[in-house]
Amino acid sequence: MEKLIQELRSANIGKVSENEMLSSHTTIKIGGPADVFVEPKDMAGLEKTLSTVKSHGVKWRAIGRGSNLLVSDEGIEGVVIKLGAGLDHLEMDGNTLTVGAGYSIIRLATMMSKQGLSGLQFAGGIPGSVGGAVYMNAGAHGSDMSNILIKAHILFADGTKGWLNKDEMEFSYRTSVLQKKRPGIVLEAVLQLEEGKKEQIVAEIQKNKDYRRDTQPWSLPCAGSIFRNPLPLYAGQLVEEAGLKGYQIGGAQISEMHGNFIVNAGGATAGDVLDLIAYVKERILNDYQVTIETEVEIIGRNQ
Structure with missing residues (x-):
């Protein structure tokens, strides 16, 4: 891995760091370290990054702004490529x-x-x-x-x-x-x-922004909708009808505002979130005979 890091840094592709905590790059503020973290400065830097990583046979994974993402507490093996200001x-x-x-x-x-x-x-x-x-x-x-x-x-x-x-x-x-x-x-x-x-158009977009502000807990770290809607039913409604709003495991809590959001109420780990997801799935299956699947992408070691 050391040789790969040296090669990436010498290529002047952008930011290259080791053991970067991914909690700093996810909207739920959870996630262990990436072995190598790269933020390419432009398209050419991204292409060079991927070709270099592949030449070393190292695993890689791309992320964006970190929403809809739950990274394990053990972090991610290999290289994480963040698509940001250069793209x-x-x-x-x-x-x-x-x-x-x-x-x-x-x-x-x-x-x-x-x-x-x-x-x-x-x-x-x-x-x-x-x-x-x-x-x-x-x-x-x-x-x-x-x-x-x-x-x-x-x-x-x-x-x-x-x-x-x-x-x-x-x-x-x-x-x-x-x-x-x-x-x-x-x-x-x-x-x-x-x-x-x-x-x-401006009024419509403001209405949608206001709706999210008033009904979804973006004032706390969260990953967005946790479950896919089992259409024609809605995951959030099922969770709320089951009386689970506010239910908490460790630092992970079902939002008081919306049943399809899990918030980091303070010091939450990926393990807390996964335990809460498993509990909610079990309750919804037992109470309503409905299987709900996660929408949030769960990645990292031991996943």
């Missing part, structure tokens, strides 16, 4: 956007609303990056990324690059082809928006 470019051609994976989806939605472009209102309160939103087909308020994506530029796990159009992304509820079938890193996305009435 946050934005180009506009009329109503068509080409946007880097590291761009904040909230920032993008707000900016487009002020320009009278419609299509991103659903993303007004999603605390993640464009790359992460494409990767998991993020959505809210009856819409998602599949409704606006034309194509995505992907750096595949084998080191090759290519574009996948919307159909090739195989989008479904909070899922894309990148999660299992064709693993890779989203480099950038081409999105199609539509002209609309600026005042109406």
Whole structure:
């Protein structure tokens, strides 16, 4: 590993550190160390990082802004690549956007609303990056990324690059082809928006932001929705009907505001969160004969 670190640092690709605590890079503020942590300064740095890591046969994993992510207390083996400031470019051609994976989806939605472009209102309160939103087909308020994506530029796990159009992304509820079938890193996305009435779009995005602020516990560290909705039912509603709001194991607590959120109430570990997830699943199965699955991605050693 030492040789890999030296090679990465000498390549001048961006930030390279050892044993970086991932609790500093997740919205729930939980996560042990990454053996090696890399934050590429640009697209070329990302490509060089992946080719170097692969040449050493070391495991790797990409993250964005750390929402929808639970990292084990033991951390992550190998290299963690964070897509951030070096991949946050934005180009506009009329109503068509080409946007880097590291761009904040909230920032993008707000900016487009002020320009009278419609299509991103659903993303007004999603605390993640464009790359992460494409990767998991993020959505809210009856819409998602599949409704606006034309194509995505992907750096595949084998080191090759290519574009996948919307159909090739195989989008479904909070899922894309990148999660299992064709693993890779989203480099950038081409999105199609539509002209609309600026005042109406701004009002809609503010309404969505206000709804999240009033109903979801973003004032405390959390990872976003923990469970996938077992449609046509809703996970949060089942949890609340089971009387589990406020239920706590260690530092992990079911939010008092929303049943589908687990918050870090103070000093929570990944183990606390996993124990709470297991307890909730068991209760919902026993009380309602409904199996709920996690939406949050659980990664790291011993997972």
